[in-house]
Amino acid sequence: MFFEGSEKKLEIIVDAAAPKLRSLDRTFWQGLVAASNADILSSISNDFCDAYLLSESSLFVWDDRIVVLTCGASTLVESACYFIEHIGEQAISYVCYQRKNEYYAHLQASSFGDDVLRLRDFIGGQAYRMGHLDSHHHYIFTTDKHYQASPLDTTNELLMYHISGTVADYLRGEHQSTEQISQLLQLEQLFSGFSVDQYLFSPLGYSINGIRGAEYFTIHITPQENSSYVSVETNIDISLNQVDIFAELIVLLQPNSCDIIGFNSHMANKPALNYVCLSHCAMTLEQGYNIHFSHYQQDCLEVLKPILL
Amino acid sequence: MFFEGSEKKLEIIVDAAAPKLRSLDRTFWQGLVAASNADILSSISNDFCDAYLLSESSLFVWDDRIVVLTCGASTLVESACYFIEHIGEQAISYVCYQRKNEYYAHLQASSFGDDVLRLRDFIGGQAYRMGHLDSHHHYIFTTDKHYQASPLDTTNELLMYHISGTVADYLRGEHQSTEQISQLLQLEQLFSGFSVDQYLFSPLGYSINGIRGAEYFTIHITPQENSSYVSVETNIDISLNQVDIFAELIVLLQPNSCDIIGFNSHMANKPALNYVCLSHCAMTLEQGYNIHFSHYQQDCLEVLKPILL
Numbered sequence: 001m002f003f004e005g006s007e008k009k010l011e012i013i014v015d016a017a018a019p020k021l022r023s024l025d026r027t028f029w030q031g032l033v034a035a036s037n038a039d040i041l042s043s044i045s046n047d048f049c050d051a052y053l054l055s056e057s058s059l060f061v062w063d064d065r066i067v068v069l070t071c072g073a074s075t076l077v078e079s080a081c082y083f084i085e086h087i088g089e090q091a092i093s094y095v096c097y098q099r100k101n102e103y104y105a106h107l108q109a110s111s112f113g114d115d116v117l118r119l120r121d122f123i124g125g126q127a128y129r130m131g132h133l134d135s136h137h138h139y140i141f142t143t144d145k146h147y148q149a150s151p152l153d154t155t156n157e158l159l160m161y162h163i164s165g166t167v168a169d170y171l172r173g174e175h176q177s178t179e180q181i182s183q184l185l186q187l188e189q190l191f192s193g194f195s196v197d198q199y200l201f202s203p204l205g206y207s208i209n210g211i212r213g214a215e216y217f218t219i220h221i222t223p224q225e226n227s228s229y230v231s232v233e234t235n236i237d238i239s240l241n242q243v244d245i246f247a248e249l250i251v252l253l254q255p256n257s258c259d260i261i262g263f264n265s266h267m268a269n270k271p272a273l274n275y276v277c278l279s280h281c282a283m284t285l286e287q288g289y290n291i292h293f294s295h296y297q298q299d300c301l302e303v304l305k306p307i308l309l
Numbered sequence: 310m311f312f313e314g315s316e317k318k319l320e321i322i323v324d325a326a327a328p329k330l331r332s333l334d335r336t337f338w339q340g341l342v343a344a345s346n347a348d349i350l351s352s353i354s355n356d357f358c359d360a361y362l363l364s365e366s367s368l369f370v371w372d373d374r375i376v377v378l379t380c381g382a383s384t385l386v387e388s389a390c391y392f393i394e395h396i397g398e399q400a401i402s403y404v405c406y407q408r409k410n411e412y413y414a415h416l417q418a419s420s421f422g423d424d425v426l427r428l429r430d431f432i433g434g435q436a437y438r439m440g441h442l443d444s445h446h447h448y449i450f451t452t453d454k455h456y457q458a459s460p461l462d463t464t465n466e467l468l469m470y471h472i473s474g475t476v477a478d479y480l481r482g483e484h485q486s487t488e489q490i491s492q493l494l495q496l497e498q499l500f501s502g503f504s505v506d507q508y509l510f511s512p513l514g515y516s517i518n519g520i521r522g523a524e525y526f527t528i529h530i531t532p533q534e535n536s537s538y539v540s541v542e543t544n545i546d547i548s549l550n551q552v553d554i555f556a557e558l559i560v561l562l563q564p565n566s567c568d569i570i571g572f573n574s575h576m577a578n579k580p581a582l583n584y585v586c587l588s589h590c591a592m593t594l595e596q597g598y599n600i601h602f603s604h605y606q607q608d609c610l611e612v613l614k615p616i617l618l
Contacts (some may be wrong), residue, residue, distance in 0.1 A: 027315060054497065063595075064377075065375060097512040101443060103442040104414075104442065105413075105414060106414045106415035106417070106420055107416045108415070112618075113618065126617065127617070127618040128615040128616060128617055128618060129615065129616040129618055130613070130615050130616075131610075131613060132471060132535075132565065132566075132613065133412040133413065133535070133536060134410060134412055134445065134470050134471075134566065135444070135566065135606075136443065137396060140616075142558065144563050161441075161443050162443075190449065206476070226441075226442070237581060255353055256441065257441075257443065257444065264559060276610075277587070277610050278609065278610070278611065279611040279612075279613055279614070280611070280613065281613040281614070281615055282615075283542055283615045294370060297444075301586050301588065301589060302441075302467055302584075302587065302588040302589070303588075303589050303590070304439070304440060304441065304589070304590040306437040306438065306439050307437060307438045307449075308435065308436070308437055308588055308591045308592075309421075309425065309439055
């Protein structure tokens with residue numbers, strides 16, 4: 001029943017020399033996700049953004065940028081190479097490639113080090129690890145080209161491991177519906193006014209993309225016992241929200257541990273109720289991004305049963 | 310500068326049908342450690358035990374049992390197969406094969422799952438994981454043959470990650486001596502009356518074996534910054550000791566995190582000063598072993614710098 005829910009993530013920003021990305025035809029995007037060994041399942045669009053639900057997570061396309069998340073043993077680094085090769089390195093302003101904390105790194109097609117070598121065949125950049133190797137950590141590669149991001153260019157990522165409680169039980173149950181999951185997670189309240197596209201995987205798993213103007217959120221749930229993982233990502237400034245979206249989702253899903261990653265976020269170092277922040281790591285890129293990584297664990301001794309393998 | 314200090318460990322107990330293991334010639338033991346891609350560097354002996362220092366950790370031989378620890382990318386499972394093949398499965402009473410929490414599992418020659426499949430070609434047994442996949446965890450394979458261990462058959466293992474402070478600085482320095490390391494760790498006081506055999510590795514690293522009658526201790530230090538690891542293991546009942554050996558070593562080496570593993574130990578769940586126990590897992594084997602695993606981390610937020618890769 002093991003599935004690696006933890007994602008790789010790619011963001012690429014292009015300059016004015018590139019075509020408007022939303023004008024590229026579907027074949028291009030099918031090729032891009034195929035390079036990761038993923039398929040397009042469905043899509044929604046508005047005036048700013050096309051949001052694709054993938055067999056392995058999500059692709060968002062704006063005229064000047066893309067965000068792709070892929071999970072499992074997908075090869076997202078190949079989608080990065082595909083994009084740079086087709087659009088041309090000169091038209092690329094900024095690339096950020098991330099690998100989140102994996103359960104079974106040894107089952108992946110490549111290590112992060114391998115991925116960095118592959119990326120450097122196409123574009124220059126720096127690679128970092130945030131967090132200790134033997135605890136939760138986050139890998140990030142960013143290009144070193146001249147580019148200046150707006151301080152308002154924000155991303156907030158909440159990554160939850162080992163969810164528990166009634167919502168987790170429902171997600172692991174025999175029968176689910178997208179409506180019920182959406183309701184249990186209070187998504188209409190937490191992300192109001194978003195158009196959404198949801199998908200229920202067999203035997204288990206749930207994905208949702210939401211867009212509202214140029215804003216997006218995406219949630220992916222791998223509920224499998226002993227290796228459950230839920231990711232939530234959005235470019236809205238959640239610190240301005242009346243409701244603390246991440247705090248609400250943590251209360252609903254009761255993860256044993258979670259990571260919060262922010263780009264130009266105002267969420268850095270925010271204490272989470274009943275959780276202890278075990279480590280924090282921050283860095284500032286010349287390109288105008290303040291990046292922070294924080295690893296939290298429930299503030300109590302967890303007594304575990306041995307797992308028969 | 311990366312080296313995987315974290316060990317695999319093998320313990321095998323034989324019955325009266327087997328030859329007295331200490332009567333086997335050196336060629337046999339050279340073959341055994343060669344199967345792990347290790348060499349014998351030196352040895353000490355007394356009336357009960359032969360203790361070998363290896364290029365990759367340690368081998369202890371008593372008449373009825375062996376304990377082998379190997380680090381790096383060694384293939385200790387092959388030493389288990391070598392031993393069972395040469396001595397004969399019928400003469401084996403008990404096998405315990407462990408893999409401790411690794412920094413880079415993907416750089417190992419095999420996964421624990423692979424190792425279990427390989428072992429089962431030679432002998433039956435159960436495999437377990439103690440601890441969450443995304444936090445520190447411990448793998449253990451044990452045979453299910455009829456065997457009854459004495460409640461006094463105890464082992465205590467202390468595994469320290471990310472050491473810091475003045476002793477750690479000395480261990481990472483330009484020049485060290487075995488005498489100075491032994492003195493800084495107060496080993497003569499903590500393990501008094503033991504005959505010892507020490508080795509300093511180049512460029513970094515330190516090993517010591519100690520024996521006193523049928524008792525042993527062994528310490529292996531991989532001091533490399535960002536992936537440091539120190540293991541301490543002994544079959545003495547440290548709960549009877551006047552000085553709390555593990556507590557002293559934790560104070561001296563100031564690890565960011567540590568695991569304590571016990572077999573019929575009275576150390577289970579002992580709180581460590583300034584550390585929080587994040588998870589605990591215990592199980593009892595029919596063969597007469599109570600096994601416990603506890604994962605501790607320093608009780609403070611650790612602010613980390615990003616690591617440029």
